[in-house]
Amino acid sequence: MSASVARAEAVRRPAAAPAAASGAWASRLGLALYLLFLAVPIYWLVNMSLKTNFEISSGMTLWPREPTLDNYRRIFTDSSWYSGYINSLTYVALNTVISLLAALPAAYAFSRYRFLGDKHLFFWLLSNRMAPPAVFALPFFQLYSAVGLFDTPLAVALAHCVFNIPLAVWILEGFMSGVPREIDETAAIDGYSFPHFFMKIFMPLIAGGVGVAGFFCFMFSWVELLLARTLTTVDAKPIAATMTRTVSAAGMDWGLLAAAGTLTIIPGAVVIWFVRNHIARGFALGRV
Amino acid sequence: MKPHSNRAWLLVLPVVALVAFSGVIPMMMVVNYSVQDTFGNNEFFWNGLGWFRELLDPSTEFGGRFLDALWRSLLFSAICLAIQIPLGIAVALTMPRRGLALAFCLVAMALPLLIPWNVVGTIWQVFVRGDIGLLGHALNRLGLAFNYTQVPLHAWITIIAMDVWHWTSLVALLCYAGLRAIPDAYYQAARIDGASSWAVFRSIQLPKLRRVLTIAVLLRFMDSFMIYTEPFVVTGGGPGNATTFLSIDLVKIALGQFDLGKAAAMSIVYNLIILTLCWVFFATTTRGDADAAR
Numbered sequence: 001m002s003a004s005v006a007r008a009e010a011v012r013r014p015a016a017a018p019a020a021a022s023g024a025w026a027s028r029l030g031l032a033l034y035l036l037f038l039a040v041p042i043y044w045l046v047n048m049s050l051k052t053n054f055e056i057s058s059g060m061t062l063w064p065r066e067p068t069l070d071n072y073r074r075i076f077t078d079s080s081w082y083s084g085y086i087n088s089l090t091y092v093a094l095n096t097v098i099s100l101l102a103a104l105p106a107a108y109a110f111s112r113y114r115f116l117g118d119k120h121l122f123f124w125l126l127s128n129r130m131a132p133p134a135v136f137a138l139p140f141f142q143l144y145s146a147v148g149l150f151d152t153p154l155a156v157a158l159a160h161c162v163f164n165i166p167l168a169v170w171i172l173e174g175f176m177s178g179v180p181r182e183i184d185e186t187a188a189i190d191g192y193s194f195p196h197f198f199m200k201i202f203m204p205l206i207a208g209g210v211g212v213a214g215f216f217c218f219m220f221s222w223v224e225l226l227l228a229r230t231l232t233t234v235d236a237k238p239i240a241a242t243m244t245r246t247v248s249a250a251g252m253d254w255g256l257l258a259a260a261g262t263l264t265i266i267p268g269a270v271v272i273w274f275v276r277n278h279i280a281r282g283f284a285l286g287r288v
Numbered sequence: 289m290k291p292h293s294n295r296a297w298l299l300v301l302p303v304v305a306l307v308a309f310s311g312v313i314p315m316m317m318v319v320n321y322s323v324q325d326t327f328g329n330n331e332f333f334w335n336g337l338g339w340f341r342e343l344l345d346p347s348t349e350f351g352g353r354f355l356d357a358l359w360r361s362l363l364f365s366a367i368c369l370a371i372q373i374p375l376g377i378a379v380a381l382t383m384p385r386r387g388l389a390l391a392f393c394l395v396a397m398a399l400p401l402l403i404p405w406n407v408v409g410t411i412w413q414v415f416v417r418g419d420i421g422l423l424g425h426a427l428n429r430l431g432l433a434f435n436y437t438q439v440p441l442h443a444w445i446t447i448i449a450m451d452v453w454h455w456t457s458l459v460a461l462l463c464y465a466g467l468r469a470i471p472d473a474y475y476q477a478a479r480i481d482g483a484s485s486w487a488v489f490r491s492i493q494l495p496k497l498r499r500v501l502t503i504a505v506l507l508r509f510m511d512s513f514m515i516y517t518e519p520f521v522v523t524g525g526g527p528g529n530a531t532t533f534l535s536i537d538l539v540k541i542a543l544g545q546f547d548l549g550k551a552a553a554m555s556i557v558y559n560l561i562i563l564t565l566c567w568v569f570f571a572t573t574t575r576g577d578a579d580a581a582r
Contacts, residue, residue, distance in 0.1 A: 166307070
């Protein structure tokens, strides 16, 4: 317990909000316990990835007695493993680009104009976010087979557009509505053409929103597996699906599974580090 | 007031085209299947509303199965919301306001949100297993016969703990964003009035959190109601059918048994339930608050 108290000290600084002095300690301890609760399962996975299978199955050890990188070495030297990472990152990047390129003009239209059926269209878009991926699994398989996209990263990228585009439009609309319309009008009077205005003046003003929308597209495309697995077999198989390979006749290869899992956490951690200052507002989807 | 211009449709067109391709066409295929029956060989014949009638009649095997899965999903969503929303608010209130501690907090809390969902399942599987998992092993050492593969209650506890671990941070981050938007003047006024911290929470912070909480509840309800991958990895829907939620059952019927008509009818009803519940919630929370409608 003393470790978590020490951690509370490190984590917590005097808050601007008024907090009773006696309650402050309790809340620091609570936060520390929450962070500990978040950290322990991840620690256990990383810990397991550094052990040999013999050590994993022969008893409980709180840290690896003989740390080994063998599990990671196997992943990085076997192309059927590391190509999974490349596939995943390819369709995630494709999806983020497609979603943002399509959502930017649409969000601009929603934030700046009234037009026939605008409200209905907006809610229809959002309703796609509410469709369970399980519903789409079967028709997607047939649709993408029919158009010859099956087992390509593009198929997964397009499939993920169903939930990412509505979200991107929603976020960007929130950020764009925060930019006063007078700016558009002034630019038009100053003789800027629309594309010129959009790229040179408007985009820098909503750069934070674009980052946040991109972050969310990355996030939901990276974590989704049901559709990604349904739409791929060999060539575009995501890493998260490759992980199921660790079940073999000789039983579970826990160390390898843990190493593969640990590696899937890293891209997310890197992305979070870059956007950490915008996370809080971003999670409120630009609406605070 | 925004100017009226139907030419704005041109700007929306790419989005409509993409979502139509990835959302509307598949949905139409589902509708198409839902009114047909097949004996294989790609030969379909008209079944009208037969599947829907069977689905919504709890006395049939299919209808009973659907109703059971529906109750499990609703119960799961209700428990998740009941734990995650208060816990998320509490965490947001205790978060540091600036500096390195804040950055650390944000990164640590956002991390579970960016782990692929089947890896979340894997993490919890290797965490709660009795033989190699830290938690499962510790519980067994304490004399509790914890076994999530045999005891339905233990499976439920495991999955709910996993979902709390996975998603509470989303609620907390949303609330944190909401709290940051409250001007300092409110707190100063409260201090002058000698308000207790409970009073500050009750009459300043909570009302100001209303809009982000609406987003949080909607997102959490949708995603917990649609949950598939995580419980599938951990329990596979078992023991028995104890954790077979709607999504899991749907995939079993669609891709396991290849019962296209049944799966399609179930898909449509499932989707309509989500839409209805979200709409009712949204309409009731934003009533008289037209500005928040968008």
